[in-house]
Amino acid sequence: MASQGLQLLGFLLALLGLAATIAATFMVEWKKQSQGKTHRIYEGLWMSCSGYERTTCEFHESLFKVSVETQATRAVLLFSVILSAVAVLVSTVGMKCTRFMDGKAESKSTTAMIGGILFMVSGLLTLIITSWYVKMIVQTYKQSHRLQSFEFGKAVFVSWAGSLLTLVGGAFLSCRRCSRSSSSGSVTSSHLLTTANPKSNYV
Structure with missing residues (x-):
């Protein structure tokens, strides 16, 4: 666990990453997908939209009608969001600026580190599944007729940005060197003081 300012910066970046995800x-x-100059088709993880100037959207009625990459991306992103939510709670308990676990510096440091690791796992999952989703679209684009195939849209870039912010x-939050050095120094100094006092009684 690093300094309080670095912790706050990491926590805010992770929150921004969670919001983006x-x-x-x-x-x-x-x-x-573009059909002509004005007709557009968009497909998300939960619904698809199509139209000209005004688009109409419909939810996916059945899982069996949705592509494999869409189903997998939906499941992994939901798990990533839940994992980040747990990381928010754990990190809040372990951060220096909160009053939870006062008097237990080592336990507080470990808790913040666990929250940071959860954030990193969440960001890594988002990064992997988004990259795999893009890879599947590119493969389909190359194998099929380009005028009838889909391209990846803006949501991919938002997901990538969210994963990177969550990872950073x-x-x-997982950095502990500063805290360990300061805490170890205080422990050793206090230990020397306590050991010096009994010897002074014999002088």
Whole structure:
């Protein structure tokens, strides 16, 4: 666990990453297709939209009608969001600026580190599944007729940004060198003081 300022920075970055991941999960423009100059088709993880100037959206009625990459991305992103939510609670308990676990510096440091690791795992899952989703779209785009295939949309970039912010924020929260050095120094100094006092009685 690093200094309080670094912890706060990591926590805020992780929160921004979580917000971006939630936004990307429910965005419609994961896939996009243009038919002509005005007609657009968008496909998200939960619904698809199509139209000209005004688009109409419909929820996916059945899982069996949704592609494999969409189902997998939906499941992993939901798990990532839940994991980040747990990391928020754990990190809040272990951060220096909170009053939880006062008097237990080592336990508080370990708790913050666990929260940072959870954030990092969440960001890594989001990064992997988003990259795999893009890879599947690119493969389909190359194998099929390009005018009839989908391209990846803005939600992919939002998801990538969310994963990177969550990873960096979790890394800041997981840093413990500063805390360990300061705490170990205080422990050794207090230990020397306590051992010096009994010897002074014999002088």
